[in-house]
Amino acid sequence: MSYFQTNIETIARVEPHPNGDVIEIAYLEGKEFTFVPRKGSFVAGDKAFHIMVDSLVPADILALIGLEGKLSGVAKNRVKTLTLRGVMSQGILVPLDVLFNSTYGPTLRAVQEAGSNDYTTALGITKYEAPEIPCHTANLVALPAGLSKYDIESAQVFPEVLTRLLDIPVSITEKLEGSNYSATLFEDQSLKVNQRMHSIQPIEGAVHDFWKITDDLGIPDKLKAIQAAYYPNQQITFYGEFIGPGYQSNIYKLAHKTVRFFEIKVNGKFLDEEILMKLAIEFAIPLVPNLSRNTTLREWLAGRTLIEASNGPSVLNPKHLREGIVIRPLKEEWIKTERNPFMRLILKQRDPVYLAKTGN
Numbered sequence: 001m002s003y004f005q006t007n008i009e010t011i012a013r014v015e016p017h018p019n020g021d022v023i024e025i026a027y028l029e030g031k032e033f034t035f036v037p038r039k040g041s042f043v044a045g046d047k048a049f050h051i052m053v054d055s056l057v058p059a060d061i062l063a064l065i066g067l068e069g070k071l072s073g074v075a076k077n078r079v080k081t082l083t084l085r086g087v088m089s090q091g092i093l094v095p096l097d098v099l100f101n102s103t104y105g106p107t108l109r110a111v112q113e114a115g116s117n118d119y120t121t122a123l124g125i126t127k128y129e130a131p132e133i134p135c136h137t138a139n140l141v142a143l144p145a146g147l148s149k150y151d152i153e154s155a156q157v158f159p160e161v162l163t164r165l166l167d168i169p170v171s172i173t174e175k176l177e178g179s180n181y182s183a184t185l186f187e188d189q190s191l192k193v194n195q196r197m198h199s200i201q202p203i204e205g206a207v208h209d210f211w212k213i214t215d216d217l218g219i220p221d222k223l224k225a226i227q228a229a230y231y232p233n234q235q236i237t238f239y240g241e242f243i244g245p246g247y248q249s250n251i252y253k254l255a256h257k258t259v260r261f262f263e264i265k266v267n268g269k270f271l272d273e274e275i276l277m278k279l280a281i282e283f284a285i286p287l288v289p290n291l292s293r294n295t296t297l298r299e300w301l302a303g304r305t306l307i308e309a310s311n312g313p314s315v316l317n318p319k320h321l322r323e324g325i326v327i328r329p330l331k332e333e334w335i336k337t338e339r340n341p342f343m344r345l346i347l348k349q350r351d352p353v354y355l356a357k358t359g360n
Contacts, residue, residue, distance in 0.1 A: 002151035003158070003339055004052060004127045006120045008096065011046045019085040026093060032156045032307060034352075036082075036089040049099060049119065051092040053355075054128040055079045061123060064102055065094055078128050081355040088352040090156070099123070129197075137206035140198035146235055146268055149197050150180055152326060153340075155306050155347040160337055162306065162347060165327055166298045171273045173262060174289040174315055175324040175348055177251055177358075178243035181259050183214055185223035187233045210242060213257055222283045230279075231266050239263035241288065243316075252316040260288040262326070270344070273330040288326075289315035297327055310349040321357065324350035 010029040017023045017036065026035040026042055028050065042048060051057060057077050062068040072078045082089045100108055107122045120126075143149070155162045180196035193200050193210050200208050214220065223236055244250060244257030264271045264279060271279070273293070280287050292300045301309050314322040326348045333345040 002153050004054075004120070005118045005339075006049060006051055006055065006123055006125050007117045008047050008119070009050045009093075011042045011044055011048060011093075013044050014042055017085065017087060019087075023084060025087055030159055032159065032305070033090040034088050035091060035093050036084040036087050037093055041095065042093065047096050049094040049096065049123075051079055051094065051125065053079050053081050053091050055091075056126045056128050057092075058124045061094075061099070061104075061125075064098055065092070067092070073128070081352055083353075083356040088356060090352060135200070135208065138203055138208040138211070139201040140195070141201050143194055143197070143199050144184055144186075144192045147182065147184060147194065147199075147237065150182065150239055150263075152346055152348040153343065155327070155349045158337055158339065158343070158347065161335055161343065161345060162297075164335055164345060165329065165347065167296050169294050169330045170292075170297050170300075170327050171290065171294075171330060172292040172297070172300060173287075173326050173328075174291060174322050175326050175350065176241040176243055176260055176288055176316070177248045177323040178241040179247050181210060181213075181240045181242040182237050183219050183223065184235060184237040185220070185227055186235050189224065189227075191220055191223070209246075209257060213242065213259055217259060217286070222285060226264075226279055226283060234267045237263075237265040238285070239265065251320050252314060253320075254316070258286070261285050262288045270332055272332050273328065291315075291325065294330060306349045307352060310351040311353050312351075321351060321354045323354055324348055 009031070012027045012029040015025045017025055022039050023036050024039050024041075026037050027033070055078070056073075056075075057071065057079065059068060059077065062071065062077060069076045072080045079092055099105070104123060108119060111119055111122050153161070182194045184192045184194065186192070193214050195210065200210050202208065202211055219238060223238065227234065227236055238261050240259040240261035242257065242259050243252055244254040247257070261280070264276055279285065310324045312322055314320050326346065328346040335343055335345050337343050
């Protein structure tokens with residue numbers, strides 16, 4: 001699961017907003033997010049609750065901070081990336097006294113006294129999860145053993161991981177906007193096809209889109225061939241993004257549904273980039289667009305920030321912005337961080353311009 005917490009953070013600096021008299025631009029220490037609070041709300045050194053994008057916020061908290069009925073979603077309680085007079089606002093900052101002096105105070109103080117900086121549960125904040133596409137052509141069941149919900153952490157939350165990636169050989173790919181897809185071949189040659197959070201169990205008289213594309217692309221044969229040639233009696237999973245008509249508004253204007261793949265996992269371990277590329281070529285596995293390979297991230301950025309570099313046209317449809325980028329090392333690596341003691345060395349950077357324009 002990707003990182004999601006409501007923490008107390010420190011305001012690094014506050015700058016005038018170039019296009020607003022009653023709003024400012026605020027930044028947090030150790031993070032690359034930008035916020036647009038009301039003028040005078042914060043000064044450098046202040047502490048604030050950081051309510052992340054995709055938080056679902058209780059109505060009483062929204063009333064306390066003057067945002068009741070002003071957010072996104074059916075219940076008007078979902079935090080999203082916004083552009084406020086030309087500047088991205090990537091979450092909500094709340095002064096500590098607003099919540100500590102409310103009915104939430106005792107619970108928040110208990111969290112603080114326990115030495116934690118995770119106030120998510122205490123505030124009743126939950127993470128928005130995009131609903132699965134309504135399914136009338138299969139049963140959605142639990143993911144099979146060895147698989148969990150696929151997520152990549154955000155570079156804006158883990159700057160220390162970004163630092164590690166700056167000066168080692170990496171692969172940088174376009175992050176596609178579609179639906180997470182995976183197909184798993186087990187040791188006994190049985191096959192499961194999955195969405196992000198569920199496995200798709202076929203039903204008689206119907207064919208789910210994911211199963212159809214699995215057959216259309218010859219995925220069962222490719223998995224079996226790889227298993228036989230390189231990983232006998234081992235579990236193999238292809239991960240990819242399902243794109244095309246009927247999915248995420250088909251922003252790439254594709255004529256047909258397809259999958260572009262980005263990972264292969266064998267017995268619970270993701271393969272190195274070199275092996276992934278070798279198998280993709282040998283077994284004709286269509287991959288997500290690659291923007292750079294076998295260079296350092298610092299060299300590729302060429303002086304740009306990662307947020308600036310995430311912005312650009314999609315390789316699949318140059319008339320449309322790409323959702324963002326994914327950076328992974330050529331050799332698989334795990335890293336210890338303050339927020340995650342055992343984290344895979346891979347990051348995504350979603351383009352705030354894309355998010356604000358699309359409303360995601």
